[in-house]
Amino acid sequence: MKTFVPFSQLRQRPTIIVDSTGLGAALTLAHWRGAPTPEALRDDTSAGSVLRALRAPTTPGLEAEAVTANHFDVDGFVGVWSLLHPELALQHEHLLRLTATLGDFREIEWHDPLAEHALKLVCWLNAEEKARFYEPFGAPARRRREDEASAEKFDWFLPRFREILENPEAGRAAWEPEVERVRHAIAIMQSARTTAHAYPEIGLLVVRTPEPLPYYALFGPTAGFDMVLSLYDDNRYEFEYKYTTWIDLESRPTLPRLPLTGLASRLNALEQSPHRWTYDGVTDTGPLLRLEGKRLNKAQRYADPDQRPIYSSFIAPNVLEQEVVAFFREKYAGIQPRRYWTWAEVRAAGDAVSG
Known part of the structure; x- marks a missing residue:
């Protein structure tokens, strides 16, 4: 016993x-x-x-x-x-x-x-x-x-x-x-009100759905993907690196997390709303890229998307999707997915594409 x-x-x-x-x-x-x-x-x-x-x-x-x-x-x-x-x-x-x-x-x-x-x-x-x-x-x-x-x-x-x-x-x-x-929320995800566009070469799934939803519904069908871009009505958006890239995933190779500094800078150059695009570091359990009002604490970031404020952006949904996809396609172009990245290797990969 x-x-x-x-x-x-x-x-x-x-x-x-x-x-x-x-x-x-x-x-x-x-x-x-x-x-x-x-x-x-x-x-x-x-x-x-x-x-x-x-x-x-x-x-x-x-x-x-x-x-x-x-x-x-x-x-x-x-x-x-x-x-x-x-x-x-x-x-x-x-x-x-x-x-x-x-x-x-x-x-x-x-x-x-x-x-x-x-x-x-x-x-x-x-x-x-x-x-x-x-x-x-x-x-x-x-x-x-x-x-x-x-x-x-x-x-x-x-x-x-x-x-x-x-x-x-x-x-x-x-x-x-x-x-x-x-x-x-699952009913909304499975309805015609929601669409999903996959970019498997970079591990990204783009989900368009009317309102922020609980994670168990929003991420339920995202197996095999490590990044999710959620596009809600009224130009509200969140990007997230899933927890699958914080741990040593056994079932499949993954790409390393990359710093979101450059992507946030590009979006801020396009943004004309009162809010700014901010992001969490690569070692956070689930780094978010989002428009910030008041800074969220860890408990709020871990909570469901429908339990935190998500602000409207000036950027159109198709433009945002294009910017996110273009950023990761460029940065991941010379990186091959594999298992068991060390944190030192993750940081080195980020430094190599950020220099």
């Missing part, structure tokens, strides 16, 4: 780290860039690496009885829970993989027969986390360290997750409002 321990106890006994890194771990099961996850156990999600490990019981370090993570999110939680309940985890492996992927990448194939179940699990986790604790990336605002504060979330969720996994109706009161919001 394994037990969860706070991250601060990592070196007190042999411990498995999930969705995190740290010195002294008996075994690391994480998709973080550069994490020492055994090669045979690498997976798109950290929970996926855990599930691979459970099918390889002789993995060195898997015998450790303590399990930890330095933050709480859906992927990490599913991985920790799976180590504590290995037989149940393997029994529900496909559902847990869908849940981890939806939680981390906001991607899902809605035709999958277990997609709705995964959505309910993710929405239950999200709703209870916000109601009982604090929102993702919200610990600093409460003057707390995430690696310490998140232990309280694990202690509450770990003994309760099995019931919702096996009978999601037991958590309906928590997940229903969010599930209905996402269902409504």
Whole structure:
């Protein structure tokens, strides 16, 4: 039997780290860039690496009885829970993989027969986390360290997750409002009101839809793409590098993130609204390029697009799309996609095309 321990106890006994890194771990099961996850156990999600490990019981370090993570999110939680309940985890492996992927990448194939179940699990986790604790990336605002504060979330969720996994109706009161919001957004995404134009050579998907939508709907059909340009009515726009380029993605090669400085400068030269185009750095979990009013904090940037202000631009939608596509076609022209970029290599690629 394994037990969860706070991250601060990592070196007190042999411990498995999930969705995190740290010195002294008996075994690391994480998709973080550069994490020492055994090669045979690498997976798109950290929970996926855990599930691979459970099918390889002789993995060195898997015998450790303590399990930890330095933050709480859906992927990490599913991985920790799976180590504590290995037989149940393997029994529900496909559902847990869908849940981890939806939680981390906001991607899902809605035709999958277990997609709705995964959505309910993710929405239950999200709703209870916000109601009982604090929102993702919200610990600093409460003057707390995430690696310490998140232990309280694990202690509450770990003994309760099995019931919702096996009978999601037991958590309906928590997940229903969010599930209905996402269902409504999915209907918009699947209607004639929404179009998508793919640029696979640069990993970009351009989505035109009337209003900002929850990520689970907006990014649901974006598997295989690492950048999303969202074009809303009234010349409202956001560009985002997906989380798939922050981690070591196992399933396919990717292009490195590039600094958005040059693109923002070009858009600001065209912009005549009161707002300016601003951007996040390449090491942010999901860098945004957008017109700024008041600067968003990390929790606001992580929240759904329909939960933050998005300002109208002077630039026409087709012009904006052309500018974004032209920028990345030029910058990526001499770069080949591959797996396992280091952060040093990502920065070097950005320096090479920015000079």
